[in-house]
Amino acid sequence: MALCWALASGCGGDTADLVVRNAHIVALDGRGTTAQAMAVKDGRVLALGKEQEILNAHRGARVVDVKGATVYPGLIDAHSHLLGYALGLGRLNVVGTTSYEEVVGAVSKASPGASGWIRGRGWDQNDWADRNFPDRAPLDSLHPDTPVVLQRIDGHAVLANRAALEASSMWEVGEVPCGEVLRRPDGTPTGVLIDGAADSLLARIPKPGRAEKQQALAKAERNLLACGLTTVTDAGLDWADILLLDSLHQTGDLKLRVVAMANPTRANLDSMVAHGGLRTEKLVAESFKFYMDGALGSRGAALLQPYDDRPGHRGLLLQDPDVYRAQLNEVLEAGFQAATHAIGDSAARLVLTMYGELLDGPNDLRWRMEHAQVIHPDDLPKFGMHAVIPSVQPTHATSDMYWAGERLGRARIRRAYAYQDLHGQLGMLPLGTDFPVEDIDPRKTHLAAVARQDANRTPKEGFHLDQALTPEQSLLGMTLWAALASRMEAEVGSLEPGKRADFVVMDRDWLLLDDPHEVLSSNVLQTYMDGKLLHSSQTSVAP
Numbered sequence: 001m002a003l004c005w006a007l008a009s010g011c012g013g014d015t016a017d018l019v020v021r022n023a024h025i026v027a028l029d030g031r032g033t034t035a036q037a038m039a040v041k042d043g044r045v046l047a048l049g050k051e052q053e054i055l056n057a058h059r060g061a062r063v064v065d066v067k068g069a070t071v072y073p074g075l076i077d078a079h080s081h082l083l084g085y086a087l088g089l090g091r092l093n094v095v096g097t098t099s100y101e102e103v104v105g106a107v108s109k110a111s112p113g114a115s116g117w118i119r120g121r122g123w124d125q126n127d128w129a130d131r132n133f134p135d136r137a138p139l140d141s142l143h144p145d146t147p148v149v150l151q152r153i154d155g156h157a158v159l160a161n162r163a164a165l166e167a168s169s170m171w172e173v174g175e176v177p178c179g180e181v182l183r184r185p186d187g188t189p190t191g192v193l194i195d196g197a198a199d200s201l202l203a204r205i206p207k208p209g210r211a212e213k214q215q216a217l218a219k220a221e222r223n224l225l226a227c228g229l230t231t232v233t234d235a236g237l238d239w240a241d242i243l244l245l246d247s248l249h250q251t252g253d254l255k256l257r258v259v260a261m262a263n264p265t266r267a268n269l270d271s272m273v274a275h276g277g278l279r280t281e282k283l284v285a286e287s288f289k290f291y292m293d294g295a296l297g298s299r300g301a302a303l304l305q306p307y308d309d310r311p312g313h314r315g316l317l318l319q320d321p322d323v324y325r326a327q328l329n330e331v332l333e334a335g336f337q338a339a340t341h342a343i344g345d346s347a348a349r350l351v352l353t354m355y356g357e358l359l360d361g362p363n364d365l366r367w368r369m370e371h372a373q374v375i376h377p378d379d380l381p382k383f384g385m386h387a388v389i390p391s392v393q394p395t396h397a398t399s400d401m402y403w404a405g406e407r408l409g410r411a412r413i414r415r416a417y418a419y420q421d422l423h424g425q426l427g428m429l430p431l432g433t434d435f436p437v438e439d440i441d442p443r444k445t446h447l448a449a450v451a452r453q454d455a456n457r458t459p460k461e462g463f464h465l466d467q468a469l470t471p472e473q474s475l476l477g478m479t480l481w482a483a484l485a486s487r488m489e490a491e492v493g494s495l496e497p498g499k500r501a502d503f504v505v506m507d508r509d510w511l512l513l514d515d516p517h518e519v520l521s522s523n524v525l526q527t528y529m530d531g532k533l534l535h536s537s538q539t540s541v542a543p
Helices: 002-008 051-057 082-088 100-108 137-142 162-167 196-203 210-226 239-251 266-275 321-333 345-359 381-385 394-400 404-413 419-426 442-451 471-477 480-485 516-521
Strands: 018-021 024-026 037-041 044-049 062-065 070-073 075-080 118-123 148-152 157-160 179-183 189-195 229-237 257-262 283-291 337-342 368-371 389-391 503-506 524-529 532-536
Touching (some): 037 051, 100 137, 157 196, 189 196, 229 239, 257 266, 266 283, 389 419
Parallel strands (some): 257 283, 368 389
Antiparallel strands (some): 148 157, 157 189, 503 524
8 A cells, every 4th residue: 555655646756855754654544544654745745655665765855763653644623713712822811710719819910911901711610619600799809990801711701890891881781682691689790791791792892903913823823733733723703814814824924724714794704705715725714603502611502401400591592593594595605614603402403404404415515513512312313414514522521521410411411422423423523622712732632532531530430431432533533534524635634645744743643542541641742734844842943
């Protein structure tokens, strides 16, 4: 097989720029291909094969000896929020706080940013002894005149002090479409706003400028390359920010490949249609991201039956069905891809029903459902019937498992985070992290997918281990399947002749680990894009 690849690519008469040798190359092409060496020319894979064959065919090439290390295709995050993560690196981080008091302590040490606001993200009342939503009172005392707003870990709720509520004109707001303002007994806001109400407040904060975004993206890129990520999907951007990414790619200030999903505003729809989307070597913008419901942690996910821990409440639908159907029609007619956030079984049913009406059976449009956390058994076959791709984030399962059963009850939790069942519908399952909701680290994605445990080996028997993915499925979910889900498989996702030479050098093969938890101690040694070294754990490489 290796010799055939080398001959078919014409490598005998076409000297490569780079040869990677003494390697354990796992192509992740869906055929189980491995090799000892790889030749690269003009940023693309030229050939893979046995070491001596590749070396003999490319005697003039620069040779890199990886000393027996494992080589994978560049890893792909199929669902993330790149710009949000980047900007968040300069804001208050309260992820992992174990009490509201700890959050307040962090805020007491924070200073306002360029906007004059103190902004942060990461609190999760489910991690506290008191799992009730917090009240703004301590933040009011700390900062009576400075606006403070802290997004919940899932991004679907915020905690704001009175100054922030007044500055955003949310203090006296009444009912909010597709959202909720939690209130004290006297009717005043507690400071917690959910979904549409949270979005309304955030939209009124002064926006960061180009220079701030560019600086933030540069730092984010360094972090992601260090994790072996070469392509990420930003699930929800405006056209102006898509153009910003394109301009940074053109100047070389951003090298990371980005799949950009546009927010479905009228202005974005018009711009995307007018330009026919955007596809370059580094950027693909040919899809729209819709939100059908909120998140399970803030009880915004739309359920068919009420929450077990909030009787009578079924969550929130964030889309008007008629408007949603009309927008999907526009997307379909323009040849774009639709991707819809749906976490609860009610939201998932609505999305699958509307997709089915428009797609009407097998197709290759690759419309997606993002998260797909709770699916009613009657709706599961609809993924296969209409070729709808479920895009999931394994670390959501191991983050939510401590409290999700309280929300859903014993029957529904058994059909939540059902990754093996979802994989069975189309024989593929793209994986992401939803960062900054979860950590950017693909090692954690792999552990959660394969072991269904946290880093402390909890639960001992695994969280519904029957839904675990195999190690190969997990790696394919972060490479080839993620590329297929974004219609990029001709360029990235596997190491094959003609594809981009995006690859990562690892100190061990995740497919051969005796214990899945060993993945957490594995290391990315080098990350290459287009055959160029952009990250090394041993030397400093400018991105």
